[in-house]
Amino acid sequence: MSSLTLADAQEQLRSGSLTPRALTESIIAAIEAGDGKIRGYNSFDAEAALAAADTADVSLPLGGLPIAIKDIINVKGEALTCSSKILEGTFTSPYDATVIAKLRAAGAIPLGRTNMDEFAMGSSTENSALGTTKNPWDTSRIPGGSSGGSAAVVSADLALAALGTDTGGSIRQPAALCGCVGLKPTYGRVSRYGAVAFASSLDQIGPMTKTVRDSAMLLNAISGHDAMDSTSLDEAVPDFTAALGKEIKGMKIGLPKEYFIDGIDPEVRAATEAAVKQLESLGAEPVEISLPHTEYATATYYVIATAEASSNLARFEGVRYGHRADAPKDLSDHYMRTRAEGFGAEVKRRILLGTYVLSSGYYDAYYIRAQKVRTLIRQDFSEAFQKVDAILSPTSPVPAFGIGERCDDPLQMYLADIFTIATNLAGICGISVPCGFTKEPKLPIGLQILAPSMQEERLISIADAYEQSTPWHKERPC
Amino acid sequence: MAAAPESDLDIRYVADLARITLTDEEADTLGGQLEKIISYVKQLEALDVSGIEPTAHATPLFDIVREDTVKPSIGVDATLANAPQKTTDQFLVTKVVE
Numbered sequence: 001m002s003s004l005t006l007a008d009a010q011e012q013l014r015s016g017s018l019t020p021r022a023l024t025e026s027i028i029a030a031i032e033a034g035d036g037k038i039r040g041y042n043s044f045d046a047e048a049a050l051a052a053a054d055t056a057d058v059s060l061p062l063g064g065l066p067i068a069i070k071d072i073i074n075v076k077g078e079a080l081t082c083s084s085k086i087l088e089g090t091f092t093s094p095y096d097a098t099v100i101a102k103l104r105a106a107g108a109i110p111l112g113r114t115n116m117d118e119f120a121m122g123s124s125t126e127n128s129a130l131g132t133t134k135n136p137w138d139t140s141r142i143p144g145g146s147s148g149g150s151a152a153v154v155s156a157d158l159a160l161a162a163l164g165t166d167t168g169g170s171i172r173q174p175a176a177l178c179g180c181v182g183l184k185p186t187y188g189r190v191s192r193y194g195a196v197a198f199a200s201s202l203d204q205i206g207p208m209t210k211t212v213r214d215s216a217m218l219l220n221a222i223s224g225h226d227a228m229d230s231t232s233l234d235e236a237v238p239d240f241t242a243a244l245g246k247e248i249k250g251m252k253i254g255l256p257k258e259y260f261i262d263g264i265d266p267e268v269r270a271a272t273e274a275a276v277k278q279l280e281s282l283g284a285e286p287v288e289i290s291l292p293h294t295e296y297a298t299a300t301y302y303v304i305a306t307a308e309a310s311s312n313l314a315r316f317e318g319v320r321y322g323h324r325a326d327a328p329k330d331l332s333d334h335y336m337r338t339r340a341e342g343f344g345a346e347v348k349r350r351i352l353l354g355t356y357v358l359s360s361g362y363y364d365a366y367y368i369r370a371q372k373v374r375t376l377i378r379q380d381f382s383e384a385f386q387k388v389d390a391i392l393s394p395t396s397p398v399p400a401f402g403i404g405e406r407c408d409d410p411l412q413m414y415l416a417d418i419f420t421i422a423t424n425l426a427g428i429c430g431i432s433v434p435c436g437f438t439k440e441p442k443l444p445i446g447l448q449i450l451a452p453s454m455q456e457e458r459l460i461s462i463a464d465a466y467e468q469s470t471p472w473h474k475e476r477p478c
Numbered sequence: 479m480a481a482a483p484e485s486d487l488d489i490r491y492v493a494d495l496a497r498i499t500l501t502d503e504e505a506d507t508l509g510g511q512l513e514k515i516i517s518y519v520k521q522l523e524a525l526d527v528s529g530i531e532p533t534a535h536a537t538p539l540f541d542i543v544r545e546d547t548v549k550p551s552i553g554v555d556a557t558l559a560n561a562p563q564k565t566t567d568q569f570l571v572t573k574v575v576e
Contacts, residue, residue, distance in 0.1 A: 094556045187536040201535035230542040231535065299519045310496060317497075319569050321560035332497070334572040340499035348498055349508055353515060355496040356487060369522050371532030376525070378533055410511050411518055427536020453536075 001026040003157040003476065006065055006214040013058040013065070020053040020064030020109070027066050027111060030158050037139060039131050040153035042071045044112035045078055052109040060107030062221050068162035070150050071113035072120055073097045073205065074194040078110075082196050083128035084118045086316050086323045086342030097194020098229065099163060099205050099222045106221040114149030114162060118344045119313065120170055120198045122146050123416040124406065127346040132403060135178060136477040138441050141400040144174030150208045151178035155444075156477060161209040161218055165195055167202045168301050169395075169420025172432035175208055176395035176446020179434045179475065181463070182208045183215045186453045187427035188233035190219075191226030199308035200231070202301075202424040211473055212433060212464040216240035219456060235454060243457035248465045249283030251458075254388035258294035259419055265398045271436035271445040272394045275466065279392070282465050287388050291380040296373050297422040298414060303357050303370035304425070310354030316342060349410060374425050381426045385452045390462055393419050395432040395446035419448060428452055431459045434472035444472075487512055 001009070001023055012018035028046045035041050049066060056064035069075055072082050074093035081088045100110055117127035125133040125148030133148045135141040136156035143152040147164030151174035154162050164171040166184040175182025183206045190205045197203060207218035220241065225234040255276065260269070276286050318324035318338035325341055328334035343351070357366035384391060397418060406413045423430045428450055435447035447466070451458045467473050489509035493500045500508065551557075554567050563570040 090562065091560050094552050094559060227544060231537055233537060293525075296522060296525060299522050302515065303519055303522070314497075318562060319571050322562065324562035328572050331572045331574050335497040336494075336499040339497055343498065345504075345508070348500075348504070349511060349515075351496050351498065352489070352492050352508060353512055356492045356512070356516070357519075359492065359495060366519065366522075368532055369527060370519075371534060372527035372530040373522055373525060374533040375530050376527070378536070411515055414515075425533075425536075 002030040002160065004160060005210045006062070006161050006217050007211070009065055009160055013063065020056040020058065021050060023064065024049050024053040024066050024109060024111065027159065031112065034156060034158050038134050038136055038152050038156050038158065040114055040133050040149040040156065040158060042081055042083065042113045042115050042130055042149070043079055048077070049109050049111040056109065057107050062103065062217065063107030064109065065107070065160060066109040066111035067103060067218070068112045068114050068150060068153050068159035069100070069110050070116055070147050070162065070164050072116060072165055072196045073099060073163060075100050075110050078113065080113070081130060082119050083116045083130050084342065084344065084347070085129045088130060090323060091321050095194065098191035098226045100194065102222050102224070108221065112153070112159065114147070114153055116149055117146035118347050119196065120146040120165055120167055121309070121346050121350050123169070123173060123413055125149060126403065126407060127344060129344050134403070135400045137179065137443050138400065140402055141443070142177070142403055144177035144396070144400065146170040147208060148174045151175050151180055151182065154178070154180045154208050154210060161207060161214050163205055163222070164208045165203055165205050166424065167199050167305060168424050169417040171206045171208060172395050172420050172430055172446070172448060173417060175432045177400040177444065179444030179477070180208055180210055181212055181215050181431065181433050181473070182206065183219060183431045183456070183459065184423060184429060185219065185223065185456060186429040187424070188231050189429070189454065189456065190222050191229040191232045193226055193228035197312040199305040200312060201308060202305060212460055212467050213241065213244055215431070216244060216460050238457055240456060240460055243460040244464045246461040246465065247283065248279070248462050251284045251390065251462065252287050252388040253279055253284045254287050254289035254384055254391040256289050256291045256294065256384070256391060256393060258291050259393040263397055264394060267438045268394045268397060268399065268445050272447060275435045275447045276392065278470060279462070279466060282469060284462070289384045289388055289391070291384060291422070293373065293376045293380050294422060297377055297425060298418055300370045300373045300377065300425060301421045302353065302414060303366050304374065306350045306354030307358050307367050308354070310351045310358060313347070313351055346410070377422055378426045381428055389451070390458060391450040393448050395419060395448040399438050399443040399445060423450055429456050429459055431463045433463045433467050435470070436472055437475070487516060
């Protein structure tokens with residue numbers, strides 16, 4: 001039953017052929033039988049989920065449907081680790097994040113905390129301090145990251161659907177590499193309250209699902225203004241499922257010439273080009289466009305994201321929560337050893353880079369300059385969206401790579417996100433949908449579709465039309 | 479890959495600002511990796527950004543304020559529940575003054 005889509009599980013719950021308890025039990029059984037191989041979950045609370053299942057109201061929008069939650073989002077009473085030693089074993093969430101409160105209000109059951117790169121910093125989930133998640137299509141390969149656990153458990157049928165977070169591609173890239181759907185909403189569409197902050201001007205929570213329909217269902221539940229997040233947008237939330245099954249005839253689809261470059265894996269390029277043809281056959285019109293500042297996006301991102309991270313992660317000081325060094329000789333020793341012992345290498349690297357670009361003498365040269373380039377990158381998108389309705393590209397330039405393959409070269413790892421990073425800098429929305437497989441070994445390929453701010457309905461219409469006219473989403477890893 | 483050009487990164491100074499102790503080995507490895515990343519980031523210098531306003535974040539929101547009203551909070555016990563050390567309803571901090 002864990003292989004069901006949300007929509008199918010809902011139909012069975014409402015018809016009475018399945019009970020919330022039976023569904024929850026079958027997912028717990030699937031996790032117990034299958035997660036040893038994938039290591040997608042950091043923990044799960046079977047008792048709490050079953051108790052919620054017993055009182056679930058299946059008439060609610062997500063009534064009785066268990067959802068896996070990335071281990072960076074607070075679920076009251078459950079352990080939260082961010083896959084970091086600084087929180088592991090010492091932190092229990094004192095409150096529900098807004099998205100969790102909204103999921104509960106919609107009748108859903110939070111079930112299981114999924115693995116991730118430590119504090120969402122990474123593109124392979126290898127930076128988890130708790131263990132590496134494996135790609136269900138080939139367990140010698142990475143699932144992508146940072147929401148690699150969420151992508152892997154959805155793809156391996158160890159969850160119906162999951163929540164992830166996306167700061168530079170952390171929903172879309174693992175969705176592409178594991179063969180599921182991942183949607184990054186517009187910045188401000190979904191409240192960030194209760195999600196542990198990495199880079200506050202870029203972070204956004206979103207759905208990771210088996211189908212576009214399921215993403216629309218989850219997005220319905222988690223979107224909306226929240227007074228607890230001052231960057232949350234006070235905009236009406238449409239019914240995103242109403243955007244399913246729409247004609248896309250006459251839609252102009254932009255193909256940025258800067259995104260179709262050397263260095264894209266040939267099979268990824270071929271699958272993307274075939275997807276363009278497919279959309280054309282559905283009546284969409286491909287248009288070549290330019291996003292001239294694309295080559296600067298990665299550098300801009302790693303200045304802004306690390307600067308914000310160095311500030312956000314100052315909260316881990318070993319006083320209010322988390323790891324604390326033993327017997328410090330003074331306050332400085334307390335801070336310095338607490339953080340040295342608690343943070344992993346990538347987190348240290350990013351805090352140090354962020355501290356450097358914000359330090360006296362470098363602030364203007366790096367941080368302010370990067371913020372100005374961010375303006376140019378945003379302008380690229382606004383100009384492009386004058387000409388086209390949506391933008392299309394590969395989600396990742398390469399399929400899933402081998403575990404350990406890129407660990408020694410952080411810069412190479414950063415370049416894994418070249419097609420997804422600019423989306424967050426611009427604050428617009430994007431989705432990744434399965435668009436084919438490599439031949440040998442068989443690995444999923446993802447298609448990225450981007451739309452202007454608050455145009456998630458357009459994303460859903462295009463992605464759904466593509467998905468429903470292609471077979472890719474029906475394939476599962478064996 | 480070519481050797482990273484010189485930057486004036488003082489890894490010990492930056493680690494001190496960030497309040498993270500580094501072992502000698504970490505200082506070597508992280509320092510070398512950061513040199514390489516910084517030289518990559520330096521490509522931003524090639525762009526003319528004169529007259530361009532910086533973007534701090536992507537939404538058009540400014541100065542969000544709310545009424546200063548009293549609301550229930552999670553309370554002392556829940557607030558202290560995750561504290562590594564506590565005493566008489568307070569967080570226990572390492573001695574700050576001599």
